[in-house]
Amino acid sequence: MESIVVTHRAQLCQAAMKILGNRERADDVVHDTYLKIAEAGKAFDVKRPTAYVFQVVRNLALDRYRRQAFEAGLFAIEEEGAGVPASTGTPEALEISRQELGLMAExxxxxxxxxxxxxxxxxxxxxxxxxxxxxxxxxxxxxxxxxxxxxxxxxxxxxxx
CATH class of the missing domain: 1.10.10.10 (Winged helix-like DNA-binding domain superfamily/Winged helix DNA-binding domain)
Known part of the structure; x- marks a missing residue:
């Protein structure tokens, strides 16, 4: 089955790229597919090895896509925080806060x-x-x-x- 990955590398990359939208990530998925198949060796008998290899690529690409979407929700791009005002606030806001604090104390x-x-x-x-x-x-x-x-x-x- 490793030979199928080598022979159909371009088509496998294209299939992964349709899911991921990025050529480098698609290449990574195909490489991961090769490693996964090589590790499995001949532990099991597959009736349609080409279809199996394409399915492995598809599954790994979907896993990678889901992980990227999850991480994108967790981690903001550094530049996105550049426009956020400092937590200390403006001098006017600080003065308003001081006045409100004085009113609360009174x-x-x-x-x-x-x-x-x-x-x-x-x-x-x-x-x-x-x-x-x-x-x-x-x-x-x-x-x-x-x-x-x-x-x-x-x-x-x-x-x-």
Whole structure:
């Protein structure tokens, strides 16, 4: 069967190129086909060896095409990231963020101490509502209400701006 790969190399490359759209990758697939067939040796009897070799090329080309499509979705081309703005933002955006942060701090300071504490533990401390309830000596339902009250209070403060 190795002789079939050598004899029909041009047709095999053409078949792989129809799937992959690239001559070099098609040559790689034909080479991989040769290696695969050579490794198998005469371990099995094939009734139509030419058709079998073409099917191996087709399967390997499809595998390569699927792998390329998968990798293209995972890895972005380096130049694609060149137009992305820096995460630090513009000076205007930084100033707006500072102003909003100041408004949030003022809004939290206006809340009752226990409500502010529950909100800060939940949002910044990563505590669960059950842990906060135990720490403050209240029910989890009350903690839920306090967190919602703090969120609403902060939203209203930002909307006023």
């Amino acid at each position: 809004a939290l300071d206006a809340l009752p101490r226990r409500t502010r504490c529950a909100f800060e533990l939940y949002r910044s401390g990563g505590y669960t509502q059950r842990q906060i309830a135990q720490q403050l000596g209240v029910s989890t339902t009350l903690v839920n209400f306090m967190i919602r009250e703090a969120l609403d209070h902060c939203r209203i403060a930002l909307d006023r701006q």
